[in-house]
Amino acid sequence: MIDLLSTSNILVHIPVGSGGYDLSYIEAIGTICGLLCIYLASIEKTINYLFGLLNVSLFAIIFFQINLYASLMLQVFFFIANIYGWYAWTRVKEGTQEVELKTRWMSAPKLITTIIICAVFIGLLTVYIDPVFKVLTDIVVNGLNAVGFNITMPELEPDAYPFWDSTMMVLSIVAQILMTRKYVENWIIWVIINLISIVIFSLQGVYAMAIEYAILTFIALNGVKMWQKSAKENGSKPLSSINS
Template sequence: MNDPLLLWGFLQTSLLEIASFALAITMVLLNIRQSSWAWLFAIASAGLYAVVFYDARIYGDMLLQFVFIAVSLWGAYQWLFGGRDHQGVTVTRLSRHGWLLVAGSWVVVYASVALFLHHFTDSDVVHIDAFLTAGSLVAQCLLTRKILENWHMWILIDGLYIALYAYKQLYLTALLYGLFVVLAVLGLRAWKKSWSSTVVLP
């Protein structure tokens, strides 16, 4: 299922990447609508993409998919039963302290992942892989709590991922992340409309 496939006569991909692509797009569309079903598609997409990234030797991103699966289970719980009244979390904003925590977490996770990739894998994209892996993990954690700024982070991260996946000849996935940037902008606008004035720290 991960064998090379030429799509439309010029786009190199595989059936596995196509399936992952479709699931991921559905996931983001459901995230924008704040539907808890998004987490089910997140789990399925992450599982398939773990195989795609292993084959491409993007090991940080591969390991991230397994973390995404675990975080998605937590996210589903938060969206369904989180919050003070256990009716699900609502959209909130980061405080200044929250931004400092986000930045610090990103640096610490980046350093840890880069060290692991350097010493235990044959990755040829150690630093960018580690940087984007760390950022994605932090952004996903914000998403589980419906913190608005997760969309700002995804716009930056997904934009950088386009270059990484193009370099790795995962052109369909690069296209997917281009669409993710557009969807993240739409998600940011949609969530602003439902934003509450209460600031929740991550």
């Protein structure tokens, strides 16, 4: 099992980019779970959260092995968000008026508030991204060492794309939260995140991940279509339709 979870346990060599790309078993399994999670979420299947939990758990192990501790911390957030989303999607209290969460569009106040929050946090993180990730890395490394691990504090290089990296991180958190509440806008945000990811990963020479996010873009576009239809059936309309 330990060997299976190692990034050095290579499943296949993919001839892309300079020197190709060695795809490990754990990355392959984690990626498949991630794709299944997004696809099942796009058709509103609650079991998507099971694959989401597997995906973030495996990716957390990967990030731990390659010393990306801030990314590991983000997976912890996604793990908690997946558990909450599973609960929120299936919560129905017997003997009360509370019903199952329905797919819908955001109201104008919520949408405006979300846009402002995103803009503020993207701006702040762009300026302070390096010290923020240093603090997150210190927290994770010291926490792991406190429970028996022996990890050397890594030397962090300055972020290559602070604005775009900050944008992807903030929007990913917001999109995940909106998905747990079944707001259609979450898929629009995922499309934006995936398009940015394709460009950044291509510039960094990580072509396999760029291809993965291209696939995720099409799944997210399908999510927009499917959830828009579902929201319409629930009597919810986008703001442009309401105002027209």
